[in-house]
Amino acid sequence: MALTGRLGLLALLGAIVPLFAPSWWTLFAVWGVLLLGVVIDLALAGNVRALRYHRSGDTNVRLGETAKVSLIVENLGRRRLKARLRDVWPPSAGATPRMVKINVPAGERRRVEMTLTPTRRGDRKAVTVVVRSVGPLGLAARQLSRPAPWTVRALPAFPSRRHLPAKLARLRELTGAHVALIRGQGTEFDSLREYVDGDDVRSIDWRATARRGDVVVRTWRPERDRRIYMVLDTGRTSAGRVGDIPRLDCSMDAALLLGALASRAGDRVDLLAYDRRVRTRVEGSSRTDLLPAMVHAMAPLEPELLECDAAGMVSTLMARVRQRCLVVLLTELNTAAIEEGLLPLLPQLTARHLVMIAAVSDPRVGEMAEGRGDLAAVYDAAAAERARAERRRLTAELRGHGVEVVDAPPEEIAPALADAYLALKAAGRL
């Protein structure tokens, strides 16, 4: 039940009446009239309990895009329902309109269209649906709040997918599947084909040539069916914002581009998100459903404000992957975290696997290092130089352990990681 402003106004006007007839009975009469109005309204208002809700529409939306969710309101009551309806979503779901007016005749259904533009990644659950049906006099209303469950998952935006065509073209050049039919680089035997002008004579397969009576060359291609294991660090260092985006989101973007590229290149891609325990895992996905699986696994991930447990991460990794693979660790080059956590365990890891560390650097540090003029700017510059020196030292130390390090600002990390992968592939180091 809810009252309206009209009832308050009427009570206000009713205050004048006792001035003309000063008696308790006058006041009781005014109250009686108000009460009667309320009772009539409550009795004649459309029945909100007789409503049934059905939902349909999008369940996934890429961050920054708009999802449409329909709420179908079915009136099972015997009277027409004129009401205001609010479909309640969390603020970060960006649901509009906030409130709609519905008019549902008895036994019929009406559709309410909601548009959701989530402002953050993750699952957004519909909270409840509230209906307020005001009576014919407009003095009182029936109100009911009842859940109509629905979840919209806001997926990572994957803005670096615009780099994918360029990287795939580069990949095709490597594999020889390029339209220009350049002989593929690599170490793995692919197929035999007829010699064309320009082919390297060293690649002529004499035995096949003798058999066919025509000059036949061997073609090569980079190794396929290698395994790439991506590890997302969701610990405290991933919460830091670079620009206005958490470092974790930049890492995810880079992981998605690498995943898309590597799966096209015929490699098996797995994903693990870890801080002090396994947050999510994508393993054994086929080439076609890898990207959706990764995107769905990443959507609800949030940075945890904990120190990442490097020992746990390495042991989980070693337990899950027996054969040699490329381990891509998406983390931050934080001196304390790496030196105390990962560095002592690196030999164990590099002994079996090829390790690559991808870190997002903060352009703000670069800006600070450029600071000149006043004292504050110069001290900023000094602190930034110190930070960069530490980062350089750490990078050098990691490279000394045979680790590939990709350190790039947020907008370049994804293509830089893809390039590093392609370089490894071209060199046959996978």
Place this chain on the structure above:
Amino acid sequence: MVTAAPPRGEQSAGPSARQVAGRRWRSARGVVAAILAMAVVALILAALRPSTSAEALDPESPKQDGSRALAEILRQHGTRVTVARNAGDALGAAGPGTVMVVTRTERLTEKDLQELSGVRADLLLVRPTSFALDALAPQVRRGGPTYEEKDSPDCSLQAATLAGRVAFHESETYDVAGSAAACYRTEYDAARLVQVRNGTGTVTVLGSTAPLTNRRLTEEGNAALAMNLAGAGTSVVWLVPDLPKEGAGAGQKSLGDLLPFGVKLLILELLVAVLLVALWRARRLGPVVAEALPVVVRSAETVEGRARLYRAGRARDRASDALRSGARERLVPLLGLPRSSAQDPSAAQEIVTAVARRTAYDETYVGAALYGPEPLDDAGLIALTDVLDDLERQVRQS
């Protein structure tokens, strides 16, 4: 490192604090203006109200609005002047042949007035309140205030005719029924001075305090009028009541008794209306949804914190070291030397020579810039960054 900080760069998402404040101001400015206008009106009214000091018409006060001058003159003429501070004392001192001057009647309680009405003496009421007038001179009714400055008596009362023109300044006027002396009439026939008979004696009502005050006593015939009225008997009892004690006015009606029943019902109904409006506003269309917000911490926060620590500690040594080693790191690849030499002290001479060869500076200057002691003051530190930038630029361009 990880702490919650206010979100940045989200102004585009919702209205900023300034916009919200502006909207609230626009919606509230009508109310604020109304309140201000009421305050201004109240202040103006308060300023216009004639101030009455605590000692007004006090026969012992030598102040402008006191009446010591008149009392002294009366004494010099042989009239005994008794000052009474409450009605009881005044009644005790009064008797036949006495003129009782009753001033500041707003301080008299209902009981005082009742007692005074039975006094066996002539009364001179100076600008009485309507309560006092009703109790002591029921046949006289209040007219309204007049502001005409002067007037002539124009009546048969000897005290007035002898005094002639009198300066009343602001005065109350009175209507009187039946035969009575009504002097100093206005054009609407309302009198400023009225004398009626009342059983045992006369009751004189004077509409203005001016003829009795120290300040106005010398104007026109004020002194004469005051002397004639107050000094009519053998003695004067001058009643200047003090403020009545707490509870002395008991028996008077409370505010609740004075309000009509209808108004009380109106107030009750207004409360009900307010309650209903509150219930209307209190019921939301759906709940407030709370959700966990992500932690917002800038990645460069530690670097900024370190910069502030350097500044707070005036750590010029560490700051200059960091700046120099950063500059060397950038210079070394330009000079074609191995990267490791940037932090290698044994390679210092080699770097300095190479830099000096490619810039306009000599080795001493370059050595001081790249490996020198810490700057002596803040200006030196700022100058060092400029020198390092200059070296780097020259090497780059050579």
